[in-house]
Amino acid sequence: MSEAPNYRPETLAVRAGQERSQFGEHSEALYLTSSFVFKNAAQAARRFSGEEAGNVYARFSNPTVTMFEERLAALEGAEDCVATASGMAAIMATVLAHLRNGDHIVASTGLFGATVQLFSNILARTGITTSFVPQTDPAAWAAAIRPETKLFFLETPSNPLTEIADIRALTAIAHAKGILVAVDNCFCTPVLQQPLELGADLVIHSATKFLDGQGRVLGGAVCGPRKLTEEVFKYLRTAGPTLSAFNAWVLLKGLETLKLRVEAQSGNALRLATWLEAHPKVARVFYPGLPSHPQHDLAKTQQKSGGAIVSFEVRGAREQAWQVVDNCRLLSITANLGDTKTTITHPASTTHSQLTAEEQAGAGVTPDFIRLSIGIEDIEDILWDLSQALEKA
């Protein structure tokens, strides 16, 4: 018999990581248990010391969480994955596992609002400082490097402006100085972009978004080589923001349909972005899949498609943007993204409201700006809803 091939992503998404119990269940089991029993005291001692591999306590590991970690690692092409309670917990764990008081981060101005808050307020209190530079200007990243710089942190496409960072170029700059590169791959997922293959050291996920894809649970993950994820694991098992078994089970099921969903969502997004660009009440559309996007050519070299997030500026100010939001009858007014249901958000007054006016301007979050996360509804129905909402604005 011929050897099993290197299974393709579609196969890995439904098969990788599954560990069957003695009951032979077909679907992955949900192990709702906070601790694990040992055969005897000697085994307990071996497990605690790490001499024997195995589960001890769910803050350290749980078989359902392990299945999710292995499946996501397989999809990202990573040696290892460590799951966390949320995307923010994944970012916090990555930084605290690898940096200490006095260290420095270079990150982009266009990061997700809570990430900016985490870096500039919470981590700054621990003596870890951050310089924010434009996402699309590799020279600015190089110029911001200090002797104490330990991490480049990027998110591409950025939230909500969909600016593209050149992963290959930034990785080359960082690696020349021994600096780690972490990429938040939330918007693309491994279906559209594999940052490790492009040279990054670590990939971070808010699994809450496309990996779940149905708006049910919070979760996060850090993927990369074991020598780097090991430090993240050590932080998690002590500090505690681990993924719950229930959430891991939901996310495992989410991964099974990830490709189908993301491809359908991206197809709808391209149709919608093209339509918005021609709409008289729309001043500007931000979508990496459109030739008018400033980094469209770069996006094509590292992403398989433009993704499912489309942002635009309505002609007018906050009032007109709020009118579009309020007049939608099908789209959900909610801050989450990556859902099978299309969502509409006004970032300046919600997800990015904690930023100063200067930070908002740096992130391109103007009062007339709207972010859409496109779902899998029929595109004609999404177009109808936005068409009638724009008419009233």
Ligand SMILES: Cc1ncc(COP(=O)(O)O)c(C=O)c1O
């Ligand atoms: C790009 C990006 N990274 C990280 C996060 C944080 O993830 P979580 O809400 O799971 O903590 C979000 C949430 O919206 C996000 O959009």
